[in-house]
Amino acid sequence: MESIETVEVVSENGARFRYHCPVKLLRTMSLDASHYSPQFTVGGYTWRLHLQRRATAASGEEFLSIHLQSCTNAAVVAQFKLLLQCYEDPTSSKGHIFRCTFKKSGSAWGMNEFIPMWRLIQQENGFVYEDEGSGALYFDIDVLLKIVDANGPSYGNGGFETNVLPGRSSSPPAQLNFHQDPNRALSRMRSPMEYRGVGPTRSTSARGHLIVAPENGFIVGGGQAVVRAPLLYPFEHLEALTDMTFDIQGVRMKAHRCVIAARMRPLLPENVLPLQPGCVVTIAVTADVFSAFLRYVYTEECPQQGVLPPEALLDLYLLSSACEFYELSGVCLNFVRPLLTNENILHITLTRYNAGDEVLNALYLRVLLENYDFLIQDPKFEEIPGHLFRRLSLILRDKEPVPQVTIPTSKNTxxxxxxxxxxxxxxxxxxxxxxxxxxxxxxxxxxxxxxxxxxxxxxxxxxxxxxxxxxxxxxxxxxxxxxxxxxxxxxxxxxxxxxxxxxxxxxxxxxxxxxxxxxxxxxxxxxxxxxxxxxxxxxxxxxxxxxxxxxxxxxxxxxxxxxxxxxxxxxxxxxxxxxxxxxxxxxxxxxxxxx
Missing domain, CATH: 3.30.710.10 (Potassium Channel Kv1.1; Chain A)
Structure with a gap:
């Protein structure tokens, strides 16, 4: 019997589903006839998969056509990935990424020639498996879907980034709590809010510039290029091997203790190591921030530009800096710099200030100096942390240059x-x-x-x-x-x-x-x-x-x-x-x- 399984809920606007479809259904389906999967809901919108057998006009070769169809009579922009699972060799799984506008109920997007029918149905190709209970043959289609926020600016202009959902981040600076019992917090990261000071300010003109790591480069000492070693992520069929969970504002994300202990040790207090099977780690950032961070932990893949808003990028920067993932830190700063304006810089310096972070301070000082004439008229200007205000004053009096800071070389590959x-x-x-x-x-x-x-x-x-x-x-x-x-x-x-x-x-x-x-x-x-x-x-x-x-x-x-x-x-x-x-x-x- 066909069914829809919820594999992962990333946030209220993003999730991953798996459609179990009997092979018998395809064999009995006539050419150009339609079949619809059971419906599923993401972000308040209802969806289903539309399957067809289609033949090419030139050769007559038959293909499976797969489309995602909206069942809600409303316009919505969605980014999604359709993935036909190959269980014998996951690297042979066939997937396509889309970003489309569904204008009304019945709107559908996908591919007419997703995969040749012969390739899908032949068991030796690995797409078909036998159900242990019934003995029937099935194949699986994964749908990774996120809804673009229609009530505000869209931050995603590029391709689909699995588990990284767009939207504004209004979270506080990153905090981490580890606990075996979800109701018991044993430890917490020091919040940048704890470094806040108070003070007034004056100024004009900006001097110097900020140097950050190359956006697309990853070089270790001596100029030797690093060989990437990505792990399988999302976990696909290896999800059964997960043995710990992250609680991100109520959203559960599974992980593997071995990888987390090796990669995220600076975020884990010594008194809770080694991590125990089944443990729960709570981190107070938004799901989009931690999804991007967890993807980097497993694959060293950085988020695409335009996906995350400035607050989320700075939270991601704080997490990556704590773990000394300086490549990711540099990418975050490159992405966030053009997003810092006279409209948001005061709020950001008040909520995400860290007196000990020279790179972040240099970034803030430069933006404050560039927008001084406008910012000086805002009463919140007087709330700038004292340490930052003092340095700003010294720069204005030419007593101190704007610091030029280079992101350190990444050692924790x-x-x-x-x-x-x-x-x-x-x-x-x-x-x-x-x-x-x-x-x-x-x-x-x-x-x-x-x-x-x-x-x-x-x-x-x-x-x-x-x-x-x-x-x-x-x-x-x-x-x-x-x-x-x-x-x-x-x-x-x-x-x-x-x-x-x-x-x-x-x-x-x-x-x-x-x-x-x-x-x-x-x-x-x-x-x-x-x-x-x-x-x-x-x-x-x-x-x-x-x-x-x-x-x-x-x-x-x-x-x-x-x-x-x-x-x-x-x-x-x-x-x-x-x-x-x-x-x-x-x-x-x-x-x-x-x-």
């Missing part, structure tokens, strides 16, 4: 903080038993499932794939190499310049296809293949049954055999470790290469 989880084993929820010696490698199911198809499928309740044993001799790598592989998977990057051995290259090549990784680590390991480790790589390729590495190793060693023998005193000893068939193949290629 997602990859580095996930590597800490791999190294420490903190918050691990699974143990990989590897090799004939049954070595134990502590891991985290959500992170492995975000990185590797094997674990993603094994965790999916609609998939029949199980994690196989890794205790055979072909997996007999050292504990050190297993640990380095895990760190590489978590970081989505190999630190090949740090004690990276031939065994480390071999384990990446071996587990690449076994785990179903995206190929990034394999490409990096491939770059570490050289004449110094070629012979050892050949030995590991034979020992661990890595055909690709085996063929390449024999070819490389054979073509450089004389140089290897002369430069490596252990070369003959290493050759003696090879099995007879490998030695024969090697010397056959050596002879052929010397002809």
């Amino acid at each position: 997602l990859g580095r903080q996930l590597a800490w989880l791999a190294e420490s084993g903190e918050y691990s929820d699974m143990e990989l038993v590897v090799g004939p010696k049954h070595l134990i490698v502590k891991a985290h199911r959500y992170i492995l499932a975000s990185r590797c198809v094997l674990f993603s499928q094994a965790i999916n309740p609609r998939s029949s794939v199980a994690v196989p044993p890794f205790t055979a001799a072909e997996f007999d790598f050292s504990q050190r190499s297993w640990q380095k592989l895990l760190i590489g998977i978590y970081r989505h990057h190999l630190e090949s310049y740090r004690d990276f051995s031939a065994e480390d290259v071999a384990i990446v090549f071996k587990m690449h296809s076994v785990f179903g990784m995206d190929g990034h680590l394999k490409r990096e390991a491939d770059e570490a293949f050289n004449h110094q480790n070629a012979l050892r790589l050949l030995i590991y390729a034979v020992k661990h049954q890595v055909p690709e590495l085996h063929e390449r190793g024999i070819s490389y060693v054979a073509s450089n055999f004389n140089a290897l023998i002369q430069n490596d005193p252990q070369a003959w000893e290493l050759v003696s470790e090879l099995p007879q068939h490998a030695v024969v193949a090697l010397f056959r290629m050596v002879v052929e290469s010397q002809r």
Whole structure:
């Protein structure tokens, strides 16, 4: 039986729904006939999905047509995403993003050729699953929908940003409360309101300028570009692995303790660490602010410009600065600067002032100076915090320049903080038993499932794939190499310049296809293949049954055999470790290469 499931409620104007549709319905649907899903409500408006089988005029190929239809007789602007779930390989899920005006009841937007019917219906493609109870075949369509506020300015002009809802933010500066019991607050972040001072002011002209981090750049010390390591977010079928909850003004958002502890530790008091399963964390910011922040925690994706109003951007800045996410901090300041005007700067300095934040103070001072002639006429001007007023006065008297502040280099990257989880084993929820010696490698199911198809499928309740044993001799790598592989998977990057051995290259090549990784680590390991480790790589390729590495190793060693023998005193000893068939193949290629 078809049904609509509410997956996530982000706010009163935004939610995510999942439509479970029987495959039988499509097979019996005639061409161009219409089928409507059960109705659902978001932001006071009623909606449904409109499905059709359509054929192209040119080839006659049949497609599934999917549209979102309004059932409310009123005009509304909505941003939404239609996502056809692929459970065998979530990266193959098919989605499209829209921002449209629904003028009346019956208005519909979507795609006529969403997916070819043959691709959808064939079970091996992963879109169709079998219901355990009835045995019937189903496919799922996710609808991520947010209503643009019709009563005020629209802050979203760009594409759809999942879980980031537009609208004005009237929240107080960020506060955080942690509690096992929702009614009991154990701790709170220090509010910027606690730094407020009182004082008068005078001034004109602005000097100097504010320097913030590049909007689209992310550089670490030494000019080395950071390799991104995003996790799967939204969680899709991995939501079952969530083990904690955030309470954001009554809106519940699920999360994973391992990621939150690694990424948001500065916001979590020491006396409540380690986080316990099922714990609840309350943060007093709006849902749109925390949704944008949580997305960055999991993916390092910054919000798009024009989505958040200035108050929300400053709240997001405060959260990101507390966690030293300086890339996000810089983006927030770049976005908020043009939004600060003579109409809102006084209110903002009074509600979001922090005497210890030099970057924020420089921003406020510059805007106050630029708008001084207008602001001096406002009685609220005298309420500017005393410390800020004093600096403003000194600048006006040329006793102090407008500070030039650069956002610090980001050190807390997602990859580095996930590597800490791999190294420490903190918050691990699974143990990989590897090799004939049954070595134990502590891991985290959500992170492995975000990185590797094997674990993603094994965790999916609609998939029949199980994690196989890794205790055979072909997996007999050292504990050190297993640990380095895990760190590489978590970081989505190999630190090949740090004690990276031939065994480390071999384990990446071996587990690449076994785990179903995206190929990034394999490409990096491939770059570490050289004449110094070629012979050892050949030995590991034979020992661990890595055909690709085996063929390449024999070819490389054979073509450089004389140089290897002369430069490596252990070369003959290493050759003696090879099995007879490998030695024969090697010397056959050596002879052929010397002809």
